[in-house]
Amino acid sequence: MEHKSTMRKIGAGIIALLIVTGSFATPPENLKNSAMEKFDIHVFPALPYAYDALEPYIDARTMEIHYDKHHRAYFNNFIAAIKDTPYDSKTILQIFASVSEAGDAIRNNGGGFYNHVFFWNNLSPKSGKPSAELTEAINKAFGSFDKFREAFSNSAKTRFGSGWAWLYLTSDKKLAVGSTPNQDNPLMDVSTIKGIPLLALDVWEHAYYLKYQNRRPEYVDAFWNVVNWDEVNRRYAEAIK
Ligand SMILES: [Fe+2]
Numbered sequence: 001m002e003h004k005s006t007m008r009k010i011g012a013g014i015i016a017l018l019i020v021t022g023s024f025a026t027p028p029e030n031l032k033n034s035a036m037e038k039f040d041i042h043v044f045p046a047l048p049y050a051y052d053a054l055e056p057y058i059d060a061r062t063m064e065i066h067y068d069k070h071h072r073a074y075f076n077n078f079i080a081a082i083k084d085t086p087y088d089s090k091t092i093l094q095i096f097a098s099v100s101e102a103g104d105a106i107r108n109n110g111g112g113f114y115n116h117v118f119f120w121n122n123l124s125p126k127s128g129k130p131s132a133e134l135t136e137a138i139n140k141a142f143g144s145f146d147k148f149r150e151a152f153s154n155s156a157k158t159r160f161g162s163g164w165a166w167l168y169l170t171s172d173k174k175l176a177v178g179s180t181p182n183q184d185n186p187l188m189d190v191s192t193i194k195g196i197p198l199l200a201l202d203v204w205e206h207a208y209y210l211k212y213q214n215r216r217p218e219y220v221d222a223f224w225n226v227v228n229w230d231e232v233n234r235r236y237a238e239a240i241k
Helices: 004-020 061-082 092-099 106-122 132-142 145-158 216-226 229-240
Strands: 163-169 173-181 196-202
Touching: 004 092, 061 106, 092 106, 106 196, 132 145, 132 173, 132 229, 145 163, 145 173, 145 196, 145 216, 196 229
Parallel strands: none
Antiparallel strands: 163 173, 163 196
16 A cells, blocks of 8 residues: 555656656757757847848848848747746757647747748858759759759748748658748647758748739749858758768
């Protein structure tokens, strides 16, 4: 009898501990090498270029509103949502790995905060080109660069409503393209596509409406002129380790 009682006490202790610490899923092992592990959830980073740097493909006014109003609001709302919760001391990867339990405020604003930082960094006025390693992987997965570009563009153009298009590395180290709704991303446990993101394109109307109005396909085609391939190459090299 005494043994049973002791076991009950230990069981209750474990449950209490889980409640106090929160139950966070561990991010996939292959994300450990990623630079995303260093993402600081408490810092709103500077835009890595001037508002007009991506003209004429993405106009300065759109960049200013997108960064300084939309992006900043996601960051502020995320910080407010995690304040005084266990999420405040977690990494972005830990938060996304259990985001289904975090509630809509953290899911939407955490996604909105992170996705935009990721997006700004995969844009540049100096576009460059895919590395030999990435080109080989693209050819293997899609047949050719043109077929990859078409598949990615189709994901962006056909995402219904607001969302994002992604190139990502799956857990079996294969390249894939797909899209997510709203501010979801492939790092989230709720996402139907899962992996390490390599390239993102924001297809919310706020990303293109001032210049392109309802013509999302034109915006998607223009995007290819300002892809920061050096950054995508770096992300791929990190993710494939
Ligand atoms: Fe956006």
